[in-house]
Amino acid sequence: MGVFVGVTVGALPGLAISTGMALMLPLTYYMNTGPALALLIGVYKGATFGGSISAITFSTPGIPAAAATVYDGYKMMKRGEGRKALQMALYASVTGDTLSDIITIVLATTLAVVALKFGPTERFLVMFMAFILIGTLSGKNIFKGLISGSIGVLLALIGSDPVSLVPRLTFNLWWLRDGIPIIPMIIGLFAVSKMIEELFDIIERKRKNEEIEKQDLSIIKSLFSKASAKLTWKEYIGCWREMLIGTTVGSIAGMLPGVGSSGGAFLSYGVAKQFSPNKENIGEGALEGIAAAESGNNATMGPTLIPLLVFGIPGSVGAALIGSALTFQGATPSPRMFELHPTIIYSLFVLLIIANAVNLFVGNIMIRFYSRLGQLPKYILIPFIIMLAIIGTYVVSNNRYDVIIMLVIALLGFLLNLAKFPTAPLVIAFILTPLIERTFRIAIQTSYYDYRVMFDSGLSKALLGITIILVIGITKLKDKSKKITGDLEEE
Amino acid sequence: MKRLTVSILLILLLGTLFTFTGAVLAEEYPDKTIQIVVPWGAGGGTDKWTRALSTVAIENYGQPWSVVNIPGSSGMVGWKEMLDRPADGYTIMSTGMSNIIAPIMDSSSAPYTPEEVRPVAIYNFQNPVLIALPDKEWSTWEGLKNYLTENPGRLTIGSALGVSIGTTSVLEQAGLEANLVIYDSTGEAITDLLGGHIDLAIPPPAVAAPLMESGDAVAVLNSGIRDIDLPKFEDVPSAADLGYTGFSTIRWMGMHPDTPDEIVQYANKAIGEMIESPSFQSMMKSMGEKPVWVPLEEVEEIYNHQAKELRRVLENIDL
Numbered sequence: 121m122g123v124f125v126g127v128t129v130g131a132l133p134g135l136a137i138s139t140g141m142a143l144m145l146p147l148t149y150y151m152n153t154g155p156a157l158a159l160l161i162g163v164y165k166g167a168t169f170g171g172s173i174s175a176i177t178f179s180t181p182g183i184p185a186a187a188a189t190v191y192d193g194y195k196m197m198k199r200g201e202g203r204k205a206l207q208m209a210l211y212a213s214v215t216g217d218t219l220s221d222i223i224t225i226v227l228a229t230t231l232a233v234v235a236l237k238f239g240p241t242e243r244f245l246v247m248f249m250a251f252i253l254i255g256t257l258s259g260k261n262i263f264k265g266l267i268s269g270s271i272g273v274l275l276a277l278i279g280s281d282p283v284s285l286v287p288r289l290t291f292n293l294w295w296l297r298d299g300i301p302i303i304p305m306i307i308g309l310f311a312v313s314k315m316i317e318e319l320f321d322i323i324e325r326k327r328k329n330e331e332i333e334k335q336d337l338s339i340i341k342s343l344f345s346k347a348s349a350k351l352t353w354k355e356y357i358g359c360w361r362e363m364l365i366g367t368t369v370g371s372i373a374g375m376l377p378g379v380g381s382s383g384g385a386f387l388s389y390g391v392a393k394q395f396s397p398n399k400e401n402i403g404e405g406a407l408e409g410i411a412a413a414e415s416g417n418n419a420t421m422g423p424t425l426i427p428l429l430v431f432g433i434p435g436s437v438g439a440a441l442i443g444s445a446l447t448f449q450g451a452t453p454s455p456r457m458f459e460l461h462p463t464i465i466y467s468l469f470v471l472l473i474i475a476n477a478v479n480l481f482v483g484n485i486m487i488r489f490y491s492r493l494g495q496l497p498k499y500i501l502i503p504f505i506i507m508l509a510i511i512g513t514y515v516v517s518n519n520r521y522d523v524i525i526m527l528v529i530a531l532l533g534f535l536l537n538l539a540k541f542p543t544a545p546l547v548i549a550f551i552l553t554p555l556i557e558r559t560f561r562i563a564i565q566t567s568y569y570d571y572r573v574m575f576d577s578g579l580s581k582a583l584l585g586i587t588i589i590l591v592i593g594i595t596k597l598k599d600k601s602k603k604i605t606g607d608l609e610e611e
Numbered sequence: 612m613k614r615l616t617v618s619i620l621l622i623l624l625l626g627t628l629f630t631f632t633g634a635v636l637a638e639e640y641p642d643k644t645i646q647i648v649v650p651w652g653a654g655g656g657t658d659k660w661t662r663a664l665s666t667v668a669i670e671n672y673g674q675p676w677s678v679v680n681i682p683g684s685s686g687m688v689g690w691k692e693m694l695d696r697p698a699d700g701y702t703i704m705s706t707g708m709s710n711i712i713a714p715i716m717d718s719s720s721a722p723y724t725p726e727e728v729r730p731v732a733i734y735n736f737q738n739p740v741l742i743a744l745p746d747k748e749w750s751t752w753e754g755l756k757n758y759l760t761e762n763p764g765r766l767t768i769g770s771a772l773g774v775s776i777g778t779t780s781v782l783e784q785a786g787l788e789a790n791l792v793i794y795d796s797t798g799e800a801i802t803d804l805l806g807g808h809i810d811l812a813i814p815p816p817a818v819a820a821p822l823m824e825s826g827d828a829v830a831v832l833n834s835g836i837r838d839i840d841l842p843k844f845e846d847v848p849s850a851a852d853l854g855y856t857g858f859s860t861i862r863w864m865g866m867h868p869d870t871p872d873e874i875v876q877y878a879n880k881a882i883g884e885m886i887e888s889p890s891f892q893s894m895m896k897s898m899g900e901k902p903v904w905v906p907l908e909e910v911e912e913i914y915n916h917q918a919k920e921l922r923r924v925l926e927n928i929d930l
Binding site: 237238239240280282283285286287290292293294295296297298301460518519521522558562565566568 | 679680681682683684685687688712713716717719720721722764765767769772790792793794795798803806807808809
């Protein structure tokens with residue numbers, strides 16, 4: 121069920137994974153732990169693959185993380201090898217995902233044992249590391265990324281001061297006391313703002329009396345014609361290097377809070393373009409490119425839960441939403457999760473693996489069906505999604521103020537998109553800011569305001585060291601992937 | 612023509628209804644479903660208690676209870692919703708401490724004061740326990756007192772805000788000073804205690820009990836106003852034993868401040884019957900919780916004491 125919704129959500133451009141999950145989250149309030157987690161994980165995984173469907177068929181990534189797939193996928197589609205490309209995307213997604221889930225299950229248990237060593241200072245430094253990473257991975261234009269991140273920080277500071285509980289930046293509005301809740305934030309910023317944009321687009325075109333563009337049907341037809349070749353076993357195995365790269369890079373990217381699946385996809389695509397034997401053809405419509413990008417973005421799925429389960433830190437918006445669902449089920453993610461809620465953790469692990477099998481099965485059927493859905497006329501799609509967003513926001517907490525917040529954020533998101541500011545750093549900064557602030561203040565308070573505590577333990581020194589190495593390493597890698605992104609933009 | 616007739620009939624009908632409801636309100640209460648506003652998300656502590664209670668509503672309250680979650684702004688949205696509805700006893704708020712704390716901290720913009728409610732029932736007391744790792748100098752109350760007298764402020768206590776009030780108050784009465792650090796959740800504070808990053812923590816008894824059982828921690832003080840009826844807690848000194856005034860966090864229910872007395876009295880008695888019903892008792896026992904029933908006069912007395920004490924502590928301590 122979850123995968124079904126997920127692939128749909130992913131296949132519809134403009135509906136991000138987080139949107140799909142956020143819209144599903146209220147439903148889990150009325151479910152038991154098992155089905156609730158299954159639904160969310162299904163949407164989470166399904167959407168990440170689903171995003172590649174529209175990326176390949178229409179050259180429009182359904183989700184940001186599928187952007188790297190467009191390059192090779194759409195070229196193959198134009199050559200009439202669309203079915204092959206879609207299947208490669210599916211199999212690479214499932215392969216990368218399954219391998220990384222196994223890594224998660226093995227590593228998370230090990231990491232949980234050392235969790236107690238992470239005191240307030242070390243937790244702060246982990247947050248600090250994640251925060252630095254947003255800066256280095258915030259898109260093509262670092263300046264715009266930083267501004268967007270800063271807006272995220274400012275929005276996150278609205279609400280009560282976490283220590284003295286004095287309200288700040290609330291404009292003396294009592295209903296802003298707890299700050300901006302995450303669901304109105306995400307629905308507003310991603311779903312509704314995108315719809316406002318589309319709406320203006322349609323109005324603009326109507327005025328110019330242009331016909332609403334029609335998709336080139338011959339491309340779609342090639343999907344269903346007998347002539348279009350299936351992916352062979354040999355071709356699948358031939359991409360093992362790229363899938364391995366995708367899995368490794370994706371897993372590491374997933375484990376680090378704030379890097380996320382887009383980062384995983386672009387980084388592994390970048391690495392594959394450097395090291396694949398077929399590197400000249402990657403970007404010219406090669407299966408290897410799809411394999412690297414898709415295994416890279418799906419491999420972040422499992423590991424992104426490690427920081428959540430071990431430290432209570434959400435590594436991505438998706439993980440944050442799974443975290444909310446866990447909290448609702450009475451299992452607030454914390455370092456003692458493994459001790460307190462072993463059944464929930466292990467059912468989560470089992471679900472991670474099962475979801476892959478279901479994804480493979482559903483994906484195979486949906487490849488045929490869903491590539492058509494993206495063709496739904498926009499004038500039907502837009503009002504439907506806006507309605508869904510408003511109802512979804514209200515239903516989460518029966519709180520009309522949340523709807524106001526959501527609409528204001530949607531407007532902000534629309535303006536940011538208009539000015540070509542990336543919204544990802546905003547959301548990541550928004551999620552990390554309260555965490556970094558709390559951990560920092562607890563660290564400083566427990567050490568009686570002695571700032572030297574930051575360098576006290578071996579662990580904190582090591583964390584600082586890793587942060588520095590990461591910043592240098594990623595800046596270098598970024599130059600490489602920037603070139604690729606640059607090429608992509610020119611297309 | 613038909614439509615007009617229907618509209619006139621409807622208006623007449625509604626008019627009669629309104630006239631009647633005013634007159635017979637108190638005598639016939641309750642004659643329809645009661646809405647219970649829980650100002651917290653579904654699945655939280657207060658929500659679980661309230662939903663468990665609602666299962667025995669029809670037999671004991673005379674009408675079913677419909678639980679609505681209205682979270683937001685530390686519970687202020689739900690409280691305001693209760694105030695916006697008529698004072699007819701058909702809306703009851705079931706809550707804990709945070710939406711008493713919020714308007715105190717935020718008095719300039721809060722939409723109500725903690726006095727704008729008619730408390731009708733208190734159904735649970737939580738007596739937070741101050742715990743430490745075993746074999747420390749401060750693992751007993753005497754030891755803690757001596758240590759803090761010699762080293763004022765040099766012990767770190769980690770706690771969530773609500774449960775910290777009692778300990779803060781007792782330490783203040785004893786003239787002691789400690790380094791209180793407010794955590795987001797009790798779980799986080801306990802993790803830091805077990806990892807040796809802080810010296811003391813303040814969990815509720817249900818969380819402290821397994822740690823005491825396993826020998827990972829010892830209880831130093833019961834800062835609540837009631838004894839804790841759990842094994843291993845017999846020898847833990849309570850605030851009252853030491854001659855101080857304690858403070859317990861409460862779960863309670865309240866109605867619109869203008870609700871007629873008869874309705875409030877009916878509600879207090881009926882909720883008492885619900886609490887004492889065997890099926891509710893066994894349900895709470897399986898959850899490891901202990902319900903209480905408090906007569907109406909005492910409910911008001913305790914509520915006012917809690918609100919006053921909260922105001923005093925929050926305005927005096929430097930968090």
